[in-house]
Amino acid sequence: MKPVIVRTREELAEARARVEGTLAFVPTMGALHEGHMSLMRQARRSAGTVAVSIFVNPLQFGPGEDFDRYPRTFDADVEACAGAGVDLIFAPTRDVMYPDEPQVTLKAGPMGEVVEGAARPGHFDGMLTVVLKLLNLVRPDVAIFGEKDAQQLAMIRRMVADLNVPVRVAGGPTVREPDGLALSSRNRYLSPAERGTALALSRALRAGADAAAEGPDAVLGAAGAVLDKAAAADPPLVLDYLVLVDPATFAPVTSGGPAVLAVAGRVGATHLIDNVHLQLGKEH
Numbered sequence: 062m063k064p065v066i067v068r069t070r071e072e073l074a075e076a077r078a079r080v081e082g083t084l085a086f087v088p089t090m091g092a093l094h095e096g097h098m099s100l101m102r103q104a105r106r107s108a109g110t111v112a113v114s115i116f117v118n119p120l121q122f123g124p125g126e127d128f129d130r131y132p133r134t135f136d137a138d139v140e141a142c143a144g145a146g147v148d149l150i151f152a153p154t155r156d157v158m159y160p161d162e163p164q165v166t167l168k169a170g171p172m173g174e175v176v177e178g179a180a181r182p183g184h185f186d187g188m189l190t191v192v193l194k195l196l197n198l199v200r201p202d203v204a205i206f207g208e209k210d211a212q213q214l215a216m217i218r219r220m221v222a223d224l225n226v227p228v229r230v231a232g233g234p235t236v237r238e239p240d241g242l243a244l245s246s247r248n249r250y251l252s253p254a255e256r257g258t259a260l261a262l263s264r265a266l267r268a269g270a271d272a273a274a275e276g277p278d279a280v281l282g283a284a285g286a287v288l289d290k291a292a293a294a295d296p297p298l299v300l301d302y303l304v305l306v307d308p309a310t311f312a313p314v315t316s317g318g319p320a321v322l323a324v325a326g327r328v329g330a331t332h333l334i335d336n337v338h339l340q341l342g343k344e345h
């Protein structure tokens with residue numbers, strides 16, 4: 062069955078009113094790939110009705126970032142949604158989401174200023190603002206986000222807790238290419254040579270994960286060695302960060318226990334991120 066496509070708040074409200082039973086929601090920026098499809102299938106298993114939004118949110122892009130050239134592939138996205146059993150697609154224009162220049166926006170707070178937030182100042186403020194607006198419009202029982210964007214997922218959980226947003230948040234595992242590269246809409250910017258360099262991100266995470274039992278310094282050392290090589294490659298990886306952080310707060314982790322090893326870097330003009338969950342042993 063083809064999904065119903067709604068573009069305005071009024072059309073969405075009518076479609077929402079027709080939903081009986083539970084609703085699962087997968088927010089996206091389009092250019093859909095197998096990572097998004099796996100979230101949609103997870104949504105299909107979680108609720109009777111599945112909604113997806115497709116909106117490239119200007120508020121979460123900084124000046125000089127790729128808002129204008131972000132891939133927009135609407136027809137293929139509709140096909141992908143149909144294949145994953147999506148019932149409803151909300152595809153608003155900028156004017157529908159922001160009819161007036163927004164005055165009241167969310168502030169992500171200190172957690173939004175570290176790691177990815179330090180590399181992209183203001184990004185999490187804009188992301189949380191649009192996610193709260195989408196949740197208010199769609200009113201899902203469960204909203205599903207990818208673990209690839211680990212800090213985004215942690216920030217959304219924190220927003221939902223801090224602001225008592227009536228939704229259950231679920232994470233979906235990162236889908237990878239057979240060689241380890243995390244699927245991302247931005248991968249399509251990469252030339253074959255750039256893609257070769259970009260593989261260092263997932264390789265570094267694997268090297269770090271293999272050293273988890275030996276503690277934080279060993280993890281950062283093993284991952285850092287892979288990234289150092291990529292920094293000297295042609296084309297080079299320009300590292301933005303490699304950090305070991307608490308999965309819920311994104312504060313640095315220095316002793317044993319659960320942690321996220323997160324990495325980001327640029328290859329050419331493309332900003333890529335990846336992460337892995339670890340159980341850290343104690344330093345000897």
Ligand SMILES: Nc1ncnc2c1ncn2[C@@H]1O[C@H](COP(=O)(O)OP(=O)(O)OP(=O)(O)O)[C@@H](O)[C@H]1O
Nearest residue numbers: 089090091096206207209210235236244245246247
């Ligand atoms: N490889 C993946 N596996 C699982 N979920 C993913 C993957 N890539 C993205 N997602 C999730 O899909 C949702 C929509 O993300 P988005 O549309 O920004 O795609 P993206 O591929 O992350 O794009 P970008 O290149 O901008 O990072 C988010 O919850 C994101 O975490």
Ligand SMILES: CC(C)(CO)[C@@H](O)C(=O)[O-]
Nearest residue numbers: 088089090118188191210
């Ligand atoms: C959650 C989201 C759809 C908000 O614009 C975006 O940040 C994304 O695609 O991960």
Ligand code: BAL
Nearest residue numbers: 090121122184210213
């Ligand atoms: N995938 C997170 C959205 C962004 O990069 O802006």
